[in-house]
Amino acid sequence: MIQLKLALHNLVKSKNQSLPFIFSNSMWVIITYIFLSMIYNTNIKTNSYGTVANYILKLGLVFVILIAALSTFYAERLLSKQRMQELGLYSMLGLTKRHLRQIILLENSLFYMICIIIGSTLGMTFSKLAFMSLKSLLGASSLHQSFTLLPLLYVAVIFAGIFILIILFDFWGLRKVNPINLWAKSSQPEKEPKSHILLAVLGIIILLIGYYISVTVRPTGAAFGQFIIAIMFVVVGSYLVFITASISLLKALKKNQNYYYKPNHFISVSNMLYRMKQNGAGLASISLLCTSILVALIASVSLVAGQKNLINLWSPRDIQIVSKAPLSTTANQTIHRLANNYQITMSQPQTLIVTTPVMGALSGNQFNSQFNTKTEYTLSSLDLKQYNHLQNTNYHLKNNEVLLYAPGSNYSQRHLTIRGRTFKVKPVQRFNGAFVYSHTIYKSIFIVAANKTIAKQLNPQPYIYAQGFNTHGTKRHQKQFAKTVQKTLNIDPGNFTSKYIMRDLLKAMFGSLLFMGILISIVMICATTMIIYYKQVSEGYADKDHYHIMSKIGLSKKETKKAIQSQVLTVFTLPIIGAVLNLIFALPAIKSVLTIFSMYNLKILLIVSLLTISVLIISYMLIYLATTTMYRRIVENPSTD
Structure with missing residues (x-):
């Protein structure tokens, strides 16, 4: 069957895009299976206060599925842009729309089966380690694990639903495009976005309002609601700032002749400006994901570390x-x-x-x-x-x-x-x-x-x-x-x-929160890595012809390397600066929420914050080095696929 051969050929030929996609989706299958295994393959509900832990795990499962679906759609959107070139070539060779849909169906089906097999196998392997960690966090010696096929069935159904939506999304995109124009569509450049000064100013104002609400949150009954409102303002403000304010900044740099007319600045500013509408949303997403990782880990670790203080406050005696x-x-x-x-x-x-x-x-x-x-x-x-x-x-x-x-x-x-x-x-x-x-x-x-x-x-x-x-x-x-x-x-x-009853309750609540926080942080790290990777690969393919043309008119390899480093470093620096800035302004709100539970400890909060930020920055720099190497290899080799 020619369609199956072409689908397999696409997977093997485009391994730079296929392998990370398989890796990230397999990771989400692993995490989803672990959550489902803890819910259905353990006696957690019948354990002391296990209903609370079970409820928290189910909330975490919903969040993981949501992040997995959104991140997969983001990666698929970038992959489909590269796939258009292949489909355009096939349409020129005589394949009809029906054949192209079959290729898309087979390619995504192969992705699904590979991810399910790898993810389920590793999920069953690591679920034992996850169970031991959860048992230790809950302090429940009576907790035991069994094996049933129910988590495997749920994982298969959940990700089948995600991939079916992806296939339908690709079919819809194919329906609106004339096959004869698919080749040209894949290579269409981004139009230079317009500068929206009012939206940029509005974004900064909304972001500052979110920061102000977070800083002024007091440890009252309204603290939770105020924190949620602050998060909403920061999310909206971050997207507006990264999309509109970044465009205004780049246009301002373009007008600065002393800065703009230098080889590395000229190339990086020009490339970023023409795709900043898409870049801005991606950078904002990366920044908010990094912020979520920091907040989730800091809050959950602080809750676990402070539970002894809460028990002593609630009852000075047993x-x-x-x-x-x-x-x-x-x-x-x-x-x-x-x-x-x-x-x-x-x-x-x-x-x-x-x-x-x-x-x-x-x-x-x-x-x-x-x-x-x-x-x-x-x-x-x-x-x-x-x-x-x-x-x-x-x-x-x-x-x-x-x-x-x-x-x-x-x-x-x-x-x-x-x-x-x-x-x-x-x-x-x-x-x-x-x-x-x-x-x-x-x-x-x-x-x-x-x-x-x-x-x-x-x-x-x-x-x-x-x-x-x-x-x-x-x-x-x-x-x-x-x-x-x-x-x-x-x-x-x-x-x-009773201190002993209360200790069991808090261990079930905060232990499961920490367990969920760690797993969700892993998911968000994978999502962040995948967004960065595909953004770099996508931009590499978009930029390689430009760099190749400029090398023919005199741009040296040294200047190319400097231009690439300037562009990539700028793209990578902005989200992590935004994440750290968001965390600095979120700490007063986190402090207020912890204070409500009498669990605020400045020393613990600062230590956990510094360690978490350090780990995130180190991980972020490793991702930066890996994706920069990939970007440079694509750009410096025009024939790279």
Whole structure:
């Protein structure tokens, strides 16, 4: 069959484009299979808090499929432009549109089968390693893996759908083009884009608005929504800036005679200007993908590193019970009986009596009770006698003085106004009885007043009783004991905290987030690499005739090399600068989101950020060196296919 032979010939002949396409799609098959294997080939749903991890993995799977589809379409669009030349030649030799469609169908079918075979084989191989990593991150010894054909079936169906859409896309493009013009279409040059000053200015303004929102995000309930809005502005602004502002910049450089009329600048500026509309979108995509990699890794690693701090804040002791009245004698007897049943030794319980926390915002040295998007804190009050007893301290306070304990807020004012009364503040750094009421995301403030009367005036809410105690025994018995106490006494989950239960929940949540972040980062790195590679190859084929003509009129190999380096370095530098700039402005928003969960640690955030940026830059430079070599080889050899 001549169509099959031609399809195979195209794959082998165009190996510079075919092999990276196969490699990248095989990588996405591997990652997709690993996600599906973790969801369907493990008992994660029946594990402790596995429903949370399973849900997060499914979200990651959807994201991976979306990125894989978009990146594959991007590569296919560049591949189809090169394929047009081959199809144009075949049409001149007498093949009809039906024959050309058959070649496209067979070529993409071969791509699909090769990618599925390679990806599924390697996916099954690496899924064991991925499972061990997930098991370690979740800390779930009872997690086990089995083998079923369901993930393989889903992978085959998902990527069959992607490749069917690609085939239909190619058919549509072929339908609109007269076969006799296919050869000429493949070599049509890009038209010089127009300069849109207003759009360029608008893009810069939109980008700056996104940066401003990100920098001014405060750790309140509205932080998530503001961060999403900031992301939307940055995405739109980045595309406008890279497409329109870059064109305006290149035209400005073209008008600068001292800069423009130098061989390497003349060639690089001219080449980039004529294709910057397409280049700009590609550069913006690369920049945003790099930003996504940085944010995903930094956020997920910071969450995992800070979970211990969150557990300690939510409950200073192994078990904490909050109620509106002191626990009855019967309830305490039940707790001791259950402790004996599970061979648990309990410490002496300590009870903290405080006013029910009231939500509000801290503005300067004034606390305002409110519940809206500006809400950031919860405030409770207690008397000095109780604080001294719990802390073994000997503070003395006047009626106009208070002690203030606000972990994570760094309150430095000397005065505080609450409900119209101003008090002198003495900050304290330790309070063993502090806890987070109802596991709220807001930061806790504890005000210690001179006596109960003033404490009640500061916050006229009913008193609550927080009883906590430590336990000693095996981890399994401690978890079983905590679950049984909550169930037997019928305590609302918001008023009951067990460090061991909470640790399992956070490990399931943040461990799966880190697992997903790592896999998604690999996917985005592959997508970035593929976009860069195909952009370089596509431009290499578009530029080779120009360089060949210029070499005939006197352009030396040294000057060609300098021009290529100037152009490629400019193209590569802009996205990574944009990504680092985006991250710098995203860090305040990331800090605010982490602060909401009381998991912000400046040292961890900076270390993770610097390491992630360093790894990304090194990887980016390796991609730069590899694709530059490919670009130069194509350009310097006019006969390269």
